[in-house]
Amino acid sequence: MSDVRALLAIAWKDLRSEARSRAATVATVFFSSVTLVVLAFALGRDADVMTRAAPGVLWVALAFSGVISAAQAYQSDLIEGAFEQLLTLPVPRAAVFLGKLLTNWLTMTILGWVLLPVTAILFDAPIGSGIPILLLTIALGTLGFSIIATFYAALTANLQARESLLPVLMFPVVVPVLLAAVRATDAIVTGGDPSLAGDWVQLLAGFDLVYLVVTSAIFHIVVEE
Amino acid sequence: MSLAPSRRPAWLNVLAGAAFLSVAIGAYLGLRVSPPDVNQGDLIRVMYAHVSVAWVSFLAVGVAALAGIAFLWRGRPRMDVISVAGAETALLYGALTIIGGMTYSKPTLNTFWTWDAKLTLTALMVALLAGVFIVRGLIDEPQRRGRVSAVILIVVLASLPLNYLAAEWFRTLHPAKAIDLTGGGVTIDGTMLTILLYNVVAAGLMFVWLLVERVRIGMREVEIDARRVQADGGSGEVVRV
Numbered sequence: 001m002s003d004v005r006a007l008l009a010i011a012w013k014d015l016r017s018e019a020r021s022r023a024a025t026v027a028t029v030f031f032s033s034v035t036l037v038v039l040a041f042a043l044g045r046d047a048d049v050m051t052r053a054a055p056g057v058l059w060v061a062l063a064f065s066g067v068i069s070a071a072q073a074y075q076s077d078l079i080e081g082a083f084e085q086l087l088t089l090p091v092p093r094a095a096v097f098l099g100k101l102l103t104n105w106l107t108m109t110i111l112g113w114v115l116l117p118v119t120a121i122l123f124d125a126p127i128g129s130g131i132p133i134l135l136l137t138i139a140l141g142t143l144g145f146s147i148i149a150t151f152y153a154a155l156t157a158n159l160q161a162r163e164s165l166l167p168v169l170m171f172p173v174v175v176p177v178l179l180a181a182v183r184a185t186d187a188i189v190t191g192g193d194p195s196l197a198g199d200w201v202q203l204l205a206g207f208d209l210v211y212l213v214v215t216s217a218i219f220h221i222v223v224e225e
Numbered sequence: 226m227s228l229a230p231s232r233r234p235a236w237l238n239v240l241a242g243a244a245f246l247s248v249a250i251g252a253y254l255g256l257r258v259s260p261p262d263v264n265q266g267d268l269i270r271v272m273y274a275h276v277s278v279a280w281v282s283f284l285a286v287g288v289a290a291l292a293g294i295a296f297l298w299r300g301r302p303r304m305d306v307i308s309v310a311g312a313e314t315a316l317l318y319g320a321l322t323i324i325g326g327m328t329y330s331k332p333t334l335n336t337f338w339t340w341d342a343k344l345t346l347t348a349l350m351v352a353l354l355a356g357v358f359i360v361r362g363l364i365d366e367p368q369r370r371g372r373v374s375a376v377i378l379i380v381v382l383a384s385l386p387l388n389y390l391a392a393e394w395f396r397t398l399h400p401a402k403a404i405d406l407t408g409g410g411v412t413i414d415g416t417m418l419t420i421l422l423y424n425v426v427a428a429g430l431m432f433v434w435l436l437v438e439r440v441r442i443g444m445r446e447v448e449i450d451a452r453r454v455q456a457d458g459g460s461g462e463v464v465r466v
Contacts, residue, residue, distance in 0.1 A: 148380075151380075155360075155373060155376065156360075159363045159364070161363070165360070168352075168356055168359065169356045169360070169377070172349040172352040172353045172356070172384075173353065173380060173384055175346070176384070176387045207387060210383060210386075210387070211383070214379065214380065214383045215380070218376050221297055221372050221376050222372075222373065222376055224372065
């Protein structure tokens with residue numbers, strides 16, 4: 001039980017620290033908004049193209065923001081050597097990882113939920129009937145993302161060129177998650193049938209489970225000195 | 226300080242000869258003995274090289290990841306060396322798989338690159354392996370370098386079943402798998418299957434030879450590094466080989 005409490009305490013610490021500095025919030029909110037606008041310009045003025053591109057645009061914006069958010073997760077801890085202190089806690093290292101993951105996932109999910117109506121309006125995408133499934137898709141998709149991002153961010157935290165290294169390492173791994181998430185979103189937006197999204201959502205949950213188990217099991221090796 | 230001369234064992238040359246010979250025989254079987262395919266004609270001959278190389282690339286990733294796990298378990302430098310050797314050969318065979326796939330898909334599907342699930346995810350596997358080598362280049366301490374690369378290889382290995390499942394579910398342009406691993410039976414002509422399996426064994430033998438040669442080089446590198454640490458009057462960390 002104390003492992004779970006440690007996990008929650010770490011997540012709570014990160015959330016409070018983020019609430020005060022707002023470093024990741026500002027970076028990810030502005031970055032994802034800029035991504036949406038840039039992609040809107042890049043795709044031109046054809047309303048039909050914009051609507052069909054909307055699911056992909058949403059997930060591209062979320063994916064890029066996810067990298068920033070994960071890199072930020074360790075940044076404040078590394079400055080004063082606080083991360084080493086965290087590792088001395090008498091709990092499994094996986095609890096530290098899951099605590100970091102929880103904060104990252106929460107912020108990414110909320111960002112995704114905010115971006116959803118914004119994207120729907122900017123790209124004129126009909127989402128009406130499928131909102132509950134879309135919210136679930138975003139929660140599961142950002143979970144898969146956050147798992148890999150938080151894991152690799154810990155791995156690259158001490159390396160040179162980590163800013164460019166993190167996306168290079170994590171994007172090939174999250175492709176199945178991204179594919180399933182985009183297809184699920186697409187099934188609702190352009191297919192207009194929420195039930196079509198069901199298979200993709202299940203697939204997404206399966207990917208999340210595999211990645212969660214594997215990364216939690218080997219995280220302690222990553223932070224071992 | 227010079228390294229003890231290492232004698233090249235005779236069996237290694239035998240292995241090299243056998244690898245080259247069996248690949249040559251495999252090519253002969255594929256190009257001359259195999260009957261042309263009912264639908265694809267002579268193009269089927271590309272399949273022998275493509276499929277065997279693809280299978281061995283996955284085998285190589287498995288070897289790299291398992292050696293990585295063994296390194297995490299006991300910390301022996303030899304396991305890290307085997308892991309790197311496996312990852313390098315996986316990179317080579319993965320690149321060959323992509324080249325073979327593109328050669329095969331231009332005449333059959335009329336495009337070099339399809340965003341087919343298997344082709345895409347093989348490309349991703351190559352990207353993941355490239356990531357291993359980028360990270361290895363950034364870490365100086367051998368134990369930590371080995372651990373981190375083993376961890377990345379475990380993640381690569383975990384993503385491979387998703388590769389296979391993705392090919393099932395995405396249902397894109399890749400030709401239906403002729404050999405169904407889930408037990409649906411074989412839909413390939415007997416002679417062709419024999420030649421394909423022979424080619425798989427030949428590609429595997431070539432892989433084993435490359436692996437052994439690379440491990441020999443890797444062990445020399447470990448030895449040189451250990452000597453260098455001693456010569457620097459460093460911590461003199463004992464490297465068990």
